[in-house]
Amino acid sequence: MFLFGTAPVQTGLAQMNTDQKIIAQPAQSHPYAGMWVTADGHVRHKLLPNGRYDEARGTRESAYRGRYEVRGNHIDYWDDTGFTADGTFVNRVLHHGGMILYRKE
Template sequence: MAGTVGSDHVDVVGTWVTADGHIRQELLPDGRYEEARGERRRAYTGRYTVTGSHLDYVDDTGFTATGDIRDGVLHHEHLVLYRERKPA
């Protein structure tokens, strides 16, 4: 289920960011993602699928990666990303 939320899938849609703000990953509801690195917007783009709390990524060049949501934190390969909260 690409980017969708089902009873057995964690809601991952939204922006995830590293603690230092250098890497921002936007997981879109249509199963696409855009990743920014520093000032470089859309440094990586591709698609993702969600199975339970596990994510599989395939970027537009064919590179693959994985991630897992644990305790509300996205562990994406060697990165740790936190869900960005918009100010109320």
């Protein structure tokens, strides 16, 4: 699971909070990181090992970018433009936004 939040930063004797993101689990251990594509190849959804995603649509590379978090077989997305989405992994298939994406090995 990828966890994001705020972490206190120690500065001298004073302690202050920052909006620094923390990744709790090493990316290499995440089973869903990698490329996911629709059957026609139009949507290519790359789950990066650092908790970010990059989605291409047709000829438009990086059409959507943002961060994601996986809990069990559920995935939540927070796009850099402000919208949110979610999906579910079922038997090595990602169901997301009315689309079905398959793992590209």
